[in-house]
Amino acid sequence: MAQDPLNNQWRTLDKDLGRISQLEYATQYVSRPMVGLGIALAFVVIVGIAVTIFLGTQTPSPIIIAAAVLGAYMAINIGANDVANNMGPAVGANALTMGGAIVIAALFESAGALLAGGDVVSTISKGIIDPESVADTQVFIWAMMAALMSSALWVNLATWVGAPVSTTHAVVGGVMGAGIAAAGFAAVNWATMGAIAASWVISPLLGGVVAAAFLAFIKAYIIYQDDKIAAARRWVPVLIGIMAGVFATYLAMKGLKRIVSIDLGTALVIGAVSYAISAPMIRRQSEGMENRNRSLKSLFSVPLVFSAALLSFAHGANDVANAVGPLAAIVHADQFGEFAGSVSIPNWVMIIGAFGISFGLVLFGPKLIRMVGSQITKLNPMRAYCVALSAAITVIIASWLGLPVSSTHIAVGAVFGVGFFREWHAERRSRKFGAAKPKRIAAEERRRRKLVRRSHFLTIIAAWVITVPAAATMSGLIFLGLSAVLS
Template identity: 35%
Template sequence: MSPETILIILALVISFYMAWNIGANDVANAMGTSVGSGALTLKWAIIVAALMEFAGAFLVGSHVTNTVRKGIIEPVVFTGHPNSYIYGMMAALLAAGAWLNIASFRGWPVSTTHSIVGSVLGFGIVFSGFSSIHWDTVSQIAASWVVSPLLSGTISFLIFCLLRKMIFYSKTPVKSAQKMTPFLVFFVLGILTLVMVFKGLKNLHMDLSLYDALILASLIGSIGALVSIPLVNRINSTSTEENHDDHIDPKVEKSMLKVVMHLRRVKESTTGELSDEVTKILDSSEKISNQLEKYTHIKHVSTDYLTVEKIFVYLQILSACFVAFAHGANDVANAIGPLAGILSAVSSGVIEMKAQVPLFVLLLGGLGIVIGLATWGWRVIETIGKCITELTPTRGFAAEFGAAITIVLASKLALPVSTTHTLVGAVLGVGLARGLNSLNLSTIRDILISWVITIPAGAGITIVFYYIIRYAFTGQFA
């Protein structure tokens, strides 16, 4: 077997390994909140994500891709050194895959794009020194550690607060949800269409202007809204919404809790007969507060609120499908981009800045993502869906929708964002809307640490693999 054949086979295996790890780690961006909220079981999340991810990767994945992702270093510096370029790209893919493997095992949601960026960065430093690196690009990518979660967290926080005020604090939550659903469907389909145009379908070269994209998004959103009206009107609350006399506004319950708190303070600062009177009032107030809490829980959580959550199950699944499709179309390039460069260099000896992607390579990337999701995807899905904060379909929808809006804004404003960081930030924003104590701070700490070390970890591991691969094929380290 010739050395070229061995290189091609090894490159295909390593690329598949990278795609497998993309599926294991990154697909949780689309399905983590759906599983955590109970909108989908893990089994159905894997089935739905597998179909949408593969469709995105295979049908609209890039047929012409950057050989070195994100412009960290120019391939031209490798001119005259095709073998070093091949060894370096193989080392970068293997290192990125290895780091993602470690992160997935630990349940850390990290950016696959940042992983390959860090790996290519390490190879570039070894081969041509620090001066060949586009540090301005690297700094922009590092800025996404702050930009992505902050922006998506703020948007998701506001969305959830709006839903809570307009629906859950309403006297008739189900009817309020039915009135809002067509508008929500319009914006969801509109925003997700923009995500597809700007992020997921860019490989089809649909160079639509912002005006044309907005018209298309509005048209699709309007059709979806009209379809949703008769469907959502079929949903009825299991409680008797017609009788509003016994409705208790949630604000009353909160006010009563404040009354109890203030009475306890008064009791602590009084003595004698006045203290006895305050105690009687306090006991009565506590009983009323407890009754209000039980009444609200029994009447609304078990009936109206559950009905509202059922409505949002469909909205969340819809948004998750769009995000999965866009992810498959866009991020499969993290596995096949370097591979395309390797295949081009092996076959022609020419190092190209952009390379054609054979159909079987797209198939390989799509299959790798699906298998990675099916075998190890549950680990990161659990972290996003269950370990950061408690999710319901409403909260999951707010997070998913907030992340989608962030991706659209970032795409048009040229802000460096990571899909992973965006979704995690959105989940954090929804959690913060219910108070800091609703967040699992230890999990958040581990995630933030994993983000910071992703690029240096990829760079360091690449350097080790580069020398190992070079020695295996040439018998020398330098």
């Protein structure tokens, strides 16, 4: 049967149009990262222009303009990497959409930085470098520039790799490396560095243990009860009360310490009031629910959203100030011709930090949010609630004990703790309730069934371990390069 030439032409045209449409889709997919990079570059340029025009009556020095640009770049990287620790669990548990998480995080991070931030911040990053060892103001400025640039570059690299790292540790490493390059190893306070190194182990372990303990409680007293709804009515308000008291203390320590001081008694009162308010609400919400685990998840969703928002507020008030500390140090040294161990962060520096975090979060944050929320281990609202509560409790415990900890390490460690507890608990129940002769499973299949992805675990741990030395090495090299060029 002869083919119709006209039909063949139409088929060929359809194929060509299909190829063109596929090419358009591919072009859009490839161009998405370029759009983000373009917007980020535009923000950095606008910061430089704004500082040039609006900062004071005199033309600001090129040093301050360059430092402001680096500060904006650092703030973008904080938004891309650090904020994922607060929003990842809520997104992974489907309590928030990605868009909702980005909006809430941007608003509360900015509010925390602008309303409760700006405390006197140690510009030598919590006593890492002795200011007297760097006698020359110009040398000090270049050291802080190198620290700011190296920490921003390292956090950018970690985000690209997909590893949530501590921006504060990156700044610590940058300051240490520049200090060593400027004044030698004697300039470093090695006792403080030892305490920070110890926090690499203490932070994630403590966060994981606390999160696993709460998950074990929820499983024993709610999930595995015959009447799950009745158990939830009894215990979910208690957990909400605990969360309210803990977060009140956490915010007072990390975000509102200039405004309000909350002691143990006040925290207990806040927890009791929250319990009294939430108990009838949980009772009404649970009416008519089926007696199954899926019904329980909705009872934890709203508290989880509140916890994510409060964690973001505290992060904006506390961690951002630490990250822009080197910028504040440069501004102080350039304006007053001297440097000090601690200075107040100017409002315009906090504005750069707040807007930079928002841009970084919107443009590049989803990658790390997905990593923390769903790619390490599977989270639901109950597990994510345990992670959020653990993050606040662990910081409070560490502060009482005088331990320097990283909120990033705590949050990610809590996710790992939940995942590893699930693995242990699942194996324990299979041995207890399984067949007398368990089915033999191949080693590869056994590894595939693990509830925590080992590849992500190893990548994140490696990134944590090398953050300080990597940032220090980069900072030292950048400082030596600046000194060689400008001398």
